[in-house]
C-alpha cells in the first residue's frame with residue numbers, strides 16, 4: 001500500500017455538501033485511484049490525498065484507495081511486495097512505466113469505482129484517455145493537451161464518456177480557480193456564452209504589471225525567471241501558446257469546435273529567437289526591449305495600460321495578444337500574478353461574470369484536481 005499516513009494537513013477542498021457527513025456509516029464509497037506524474041502538482045496532490053484520507057473516510061464514508069503512481073520511466077503499484085511496502089509505509093520497488101498495465105491495475109477486476117489522475121504534461125498519456133474512459137475509468141487532469149489537442153481526439157474523449165465514466169479538467173484553466181465549472185454551470189442552467197475575455201498567464205500578467213518603462217523588459221524577464229515565475233524556458237510563457245490552449249478548452253466547453261490553429265496567436269518571441277538554444281536566447285533577451293518599449297509608449301500615449309489578453313468573440317474568433325486597455329478596465333487592476341476570466345453571457349450581458357485570483361502553483365492546482373475527484377466521488381454509487 002502506498003503510504004496512507006496522515007501528515008501535515010494542507011488546504012484541501014471541503015467535501016461536497018450533498019455527500020453529507022455521515023460519521024461511522026455502513027454505506028461507503030470506495031474509489032481506487034492511480035496518479036500519473038508525481039512532479040510538482042502530482043506530489044502536492046499525493047500529500048493532499050494522504051492528509052485528507054482519514055477525514056474523508058470518517059466524515060463522508062469515502063475510502064480513497066491509492067493503488068499506484070507512475071512517472072515517465074517507472075511505476076509503483078500497491079500490489080508489489082505488500083509486506084515490504086507496509087513495513088516502510090510506502091511502495092519501495094518499481095517496475096518500468098507501462099500505462100496500460102497501470103490502468104488495468106487501478107481498474108482491478110472486482111467492478112470497483114476507479115479513477116486515474118494525469119498530472120503529466122505528456123501527449124502520449126492524453127492519447128490514452130479515450131480507451132480508459134471507454135473502459136469505465138474516470139479521468140481527472142490538469143494536463144491541457146487533451147482539451148486543446150486535436151479536435152477528433154477531443155471528440156473521441158467526449159464520446160468515450162458514454163460508458164458512464166467522467167472526465168474532469170478544472171485545473172487546466174487558471175489552476176485552482178473555478179473557471180470551467182462556472183462556465184459549465186452557466187451552460188447547464190440554460191445560459192448562452194457570448195464572449196470570453198481573460199488574462200490566463202500569471203507570468204505575463206506579472207510582466208505587464210511591472211513593465212512601466214523604469215527597467216528594460218529583458219531585465220523583468222530575467223527577474224521573473226530567477227523568481228521561478230516563468231517556465232524553465234521563458235519562451236514557453238512568452239509565446240502565449242499556453243494561454244491559447246486555455247482559450248481553446250473554454251471554447252470547446254461551450255460547444256464551439258475551436259482548434260489551436262484557429263487562434264490568432266501573437267507571441268512576444270520574435271521568430272529569430274524562437275528556435276535558439278535556451279542559453280543563447282537568454283543572452284539575446286534584450287532584443288525584446290525595443291518592441292516592448294514601443295508597445296508601452298503606445299499604451300502611455302493612449303492613457304492606457306498594456307495587458308496580455310485572450311479573447312473569444314461572438315463569432316467564435318479567438319485571439320491571444322498584447323493589447324492596450326483603458327486604465328479603467330478591470331484587467332488594469334489585477335495584482336501580481338493574478339489570472340482573470342470574464343464570461344459575457346445572455347444573462348451576464350451588461351456586466352460580465354468574473355473569476356479572478358492566483359492561477360498557478362502546485363498546491364492550488366492540486367486542490368483543483370482534488371475538487372474534481374470529489375465531484376466524481378459524489379456521483380458514485382455507495383455500497384454497503
Ligand SMILES: NC(=O)c1ccc[n+]([C@@H]2O[C@H](COP(=O)([O-])OP(=O)(O)OC[C@H]3O[C@@H](n4cnc5c(N)ncnc54)[C@H](OP(=O)(O)O)[C@@H]3O)[C@@H](O)[C@H]2O)c1
Pocket residue numbers: 036037038039040041042070071072073074097119120121122124125142143144171172174175359360361362365
Ligand atoms: N505547476 C503549475 O502551477 C501548473 C498549473 C496548472 C496546470 N499545470 C499542469 O499540471 C501538469 C503537471 O505540471 P507540473 O508542474 O507538476 O509538471 P512536472 O513537475 O514537470 O511533472 C510532470 C510529471 O509527469 C511525469 N511524466 C512525464 N511523462 C510521463 C509519462 N509518459 N508517463 C507518466 N508520467 C509522465 C514526469 O515524470 P518524471 O518525474 O519521471 O519526469 C513528472 O513526474 C502539467 O500538465 C501542467 O501544465 C501545472
